[in-house]
Amino acid sequence: MTRPVSPYAERQLPIHRRIPKAARAHFRVGADEPTAGWAPGHTQANLIAVPADWAYDMLLFCQRNPKPCPVLDVTEAGSWRTRLAPGADLRTDLPRYRVWQNGELTDEPAEATGWWRDDLVAFLIGCSFTFEAALSAAGVPMRHLEQDRNVPMYLTDRPCRSAGRLHGRMVVSMRPVPPEKLSTAIRESALLPAVHGSPVHCGDPSVLGIEDLDRPDFGDPVDIRPDEIPVFWGCGVTPQAAVMESRPPFALTHAPGRMLITDVRDDTYRVI
Amino acid sequence: MTRPVSPYAERQLPIHRRIPKAARAHFRVGADEPTAGWAPGHTQANLIAVPADWAYDMLLFCQRNPKPCPVLDVTEAGSWRTRLAPGADLRTDLPRYRVWQNGELTDEPAEATGWWRDDLVAFLIGCSFTFEAALSAAGVPMRHLEQDRNVPMYLTDRPCRSAGRLHGRMVVSMRPVPPEKLSTAIRESALLPAVHGSPVHCGDPSVLGIEDLDRPDFGDPVDIRPDEIPVFWGCGVTPQAAVMESRPPFALTHAPGRMLITDVRDDTYRVI
Structure with missing residues (x-):
């Protein structure tokens, strides 16, 4: 706990x-x-x-x-x-x-x-660390901070739009959100489009091709409580995935x- | 009238x-x-x-x-x-x-x-034509449409940030807004940052180096009623001003x- x-x-x-x-x-x-x-x-x-x-x-x-x-x-x-x-x-x-x-x-x-x-x-x-203060102030828990860890990040199967010689798949960060805080989390992040804005997905990680939330591709895993919804935001590690590909x-x-x-x-x- | x-x-x-x-x-x-x-x-x-x-x-x-x-x-x-x-x-x-x-x-x-x-x-x-439907639906008058004219646009004295060989001053579009509709106009346009977002200025046109609202640099002049506030949004004619300069x-x-x-x-x- x-x-x-x-x-x-x-x-x-x-x-x-x-x-x-x-x-x-x-x-x-x-x-x-x-x-x-x-x-x-x-x-x-x-x-x-x-x-x-x-x-x-x-x-x-x-x-x-x-x-x-x-x-x-x-x-x-x-x-x-x-x-x-x-x-x-x-x-x-x-x-x-x-x-x-x-x-x-x-x-x-x-x-x-x-x-x-x-x-x-x-x-x-x-x-996305930029909107964490606003989300936290609005009552959205930041599990990775509570657990003193890096945020978990995942390489998805969702292709980015390519540009010239650059192509790759999107990386996302994930924060577990209690259902009653979901609309707050979406609204508060949406108002900050310059730091990823609203989530790209909420819920079932397999929709993004993520097999196991306990094994992030970057950062650390965090605890997710039974009632919580994993919420995924675009992540600025995405250019690194494009470099790899x-x-x-x-x-x-x-x-x-x-x-x-x-x-x-x-x-x-x-x-x- | x-x-x-x-x-x-x-x-x-x-x-x-x-x-x-x-x-x-x-x-x-x-x-x-x-x-x-x-x-x-x-x-x-x-x-x-x-x-x-x-x-x-x-x-x-x-x-x-x-x-x-x-x-x-x-x-x-x-x-x-x-x-x-x-x-x-x-x-x-x-x-x-x-x-x-x-x-x-x-x-x-x-x-x-x-x-x-x-x-x-x-x-x-x-x-900015893109947010006019939302503003109109929220009760903000669109004077240039009422008068069946092009929107008035002005070359300001506000320099853009230069990039390589490109430099120039910002162009704005203007719509007169009744005071009681100003917050609505700001909010509704702010939610659409991809189509210029919130105004760059409200009120005194001389702050932007605009001498005479009746003589726009592009488009047509529109009537402004005594109680109305001229509201200025960034305008996509700005690259043309950069081309000129x-x-x-x-x-x-x-x-x-x-x-x-x-x-x-x-x-x-x-x-x-």
């Missing part, structure tokens, strides 16, 4: 878990933790950086798959700066990175300075669940 | 003003009319087509300026087909086109087949107010 806690009691959080700039400094010196529940009220972002030659395909892939891949910012080629977090260094300020060569995961370094290239274009993509010569991403914490208040992205 | 009418009484509309496919066929054979109020309940789209060499800049320009330039579809280079309207021909099915060479308007043809190029990438961008060698667009009428139901784009 998990203990119901409010992960968003800000006063209980140390400064490096509360202030985006302090969190980034914490990760810059090597800390490696999933960022769910960090810096409540601030937007978190997925990272996918590809050579400029692949940038149009990636931007179009995101445009064609806005539920898993809502674009928050695109950098100039070679730049590690983003307007989402002035002063941040995209090469060092995430907890952990993944290096992809020809679609193979070849390294998972704590910082990516040595892997950065002059022709890299970085895409910062909305993350499409095999660009090089890509640099965050490690799943280990996001860029930005300075942007999450309600900036609320449509109303 | 304008007569209050419901422009969305579907039964009163002839088939070519009611059914998207019939509307497109009507324009294909040469009819030239603004499309506000046409095919109620269906999405309308702005067209901007540029050579493939400029496609990344254009897509990035749209990503960086989502209020005026929400992208609904991007075609493959050379294709005149869009998934928004299967069977439609982007070269012929809009009422009127504009041809731009080095940033100069050089032709305004009824159809663009002779201007199409193998390397053209067409961007279909959300149009940035001078790409070639671009093909719709003529302002003369849109592609798609088969997509407008509520497809409602976030909730």
Whole structure:
């Protein structure tokens, strides 16, 4: 039985878990933790950086798959700066990175300075951790936070719309929701389309080709109570699945669940 | 004094003003009319087509300026087909086109087949005509429809975020709204971010650098009653302003107010 806690009691959080700039400094010196529940009220972002030659395909892939891949910012080629977090260094300020060569995961370094290239274009993509504060405030439980785990993520059998050389299947994150909180969870996330918006599916995981919720493809499993409905949102790990399937010569991403914490208040992205 | 009418009484509309496919066929054979109020309940789209060499800049320009330039579809280079309207021909099915060479308007043809190029990438961008049915149903007057005019559009002094070689100022459309309907107008449009979403400004036009509401830069002026508030939404003519300022060698667009009428139901784009 998990203990119901409010992960968003800000006063209980140390400064490096509360202030985006302090969190980034914490990760810059090597800390490696999933960022769910960090810096409540601030937007978190997925990272996918590809050579400029692949940038149009990636931007179009995101445009064609806005539920898993809502674009928050695109950098100039070679730049590690983003307007989402002035002063941040995209090469060092995430907890952990993944290096992809020809679609193979070849390294998972704590910082990516040595892997950065002059022709890299970085895409910062909305993350569902961003709407967790709003859902939690509205009474929707966040089981992975209660259990102090990374959110579970699954590779579905649902194909994304391809774009140029990029193709792949959608990745989703899952949170168990009590039936009486389902409409709240849908409404609150729907009002934030830039961070995945409303769920892509609620209920039977086999509809998405997911065989076993206890064995996520990324992140950690969480407890689901008998009455709860598994709710699935598009996930910004989707570009990594596209990298695996499409095999660009090089890509640099965050490690799943280990996001860029930005300075942007999450309600900036609320449509109303 | 304008007569209050419901422009969305579907039964009163002839088939070519009611059914998207019939509307497109009507324009294909040469009819030239603004499309506000046409095919109620269906999405309308702005067209901007540029050579493939400029496609990344254009897509990035749209990503960086989502209020005026929400992208609904991007075609493959050379294709005149869009998934928004299967069977439609982007070269012929809009009422009127504009041809731009080095940033100069050089032709305004009824159809663009002779201007199409193998390397053209067409961007279909959300149009505020799409939310007019929802606003009208919620009791917000649509003065330009009551007066049987094109919507008034203005070039503001507000710079867009530039992208590569593309830069320019934002264009807005304006509708006068009675104060008691303002929150309804904001809410109903906000729920449709893919067709410009909430207004960019309400009230004093000089804040946007607009000198005289009676002299729009595109479209027609409309009557504003003494108690009404001018409400300004991002407008998909913005890429044309960018073409004028940035001078790409070639671009093909719709003529302002003369849109592609798609088969997509407008509520497809409602976030909730």
